[in-house]
Amino acid sequence: MKRVLAALVLAASLGATGGIASGSTRFWGPMLALPKQVRAHFSCILWVESRSTFAHLNLKDVSRWGSSGPWQMEPILFNRWAPLVGVRVPVYEATPYQQELVAISVWRHDGFSPWSENC
Numbered sequence: 790m791k792r793v794l795a796a797l798v799l800a801a802s803l804g805a806t807g808g809i810a811s812g813s814t815r816f817w818g819p820m821l822a823l824p825k826q827v828r829a830h831f832s833c834i835l836w837v838e839s840r841s842t843f844a845h846l847n848l849k850d851v852s853r854w855g856s857s858g859p860w861q862m863e864p865i866l867f868n869r870w871a872p873l874v875g876v877r878v879p880v881y882e883a884t885p886y887q888q889e890l891v892a893i894s895v896w897r898h899d900g901f902s903p904w905s906e907n908c
Contacts, residue, residue, distance in 0.1 A: 818886070818889075819889060819890060819893055820889055820893065823893070827896070830901060830908055831892065831896075833907075833908035834860065834901070834904045834905065834908055835859055835860070837904070837905045837907045837908055838856075838859070838860060838861035838904060838905060839858070839859045839860070839861050841859040846859050846885055847859060848885065851881045852881060853879075853881050857880045857881040857883075857888075858880060858881075858883065858885065858888040859885060859888060860888055860889075860891075860892045860904070861904075862880050862888065862891065862892070862895070862903075863880075864879060864880050864881075866895060866903055867879070867880035867883070867888075867891055868880075870891050870894040870895050870898060871883075871887075871891045871894070873894050874890040874891060874893075874894045875890075876890060876891055
């Protein structure tokens with residue numbers, strides 16, 4: 790049921806935004822190239838970790854000492870995979886687009902295991 794809900798949220802939000810979050814920040818480019826099932830799982834992670842959706846990001850949940858951003862990545866996880874995609878800032882300073890790139894890098898190397906198993 791949660792996966793179906795996540796897929797519906799993803800489809801609705803992408804339809805509403807065309808894959809770009811409101812404002813000037815480029816977002817969700819690489820995510821759109823992923824298979825539909827993977828995007829749906831990422832959509833569920835967004836909701837579980839930060840109560841974000843693709844259309845409305847929770848950008849206030851940022852911590853210098855802990856998890857940050859829409860994906861709620863810990864600094865140690867972020868720092869491990871960020872250099873592979875050219876991101877050279879701490880997770881709490883990364884843009885949503887940079888966090889998206891790193892989230893995809895994490896998934897490609899570790900799968901979804903670093904995130905909640907509620908999805």
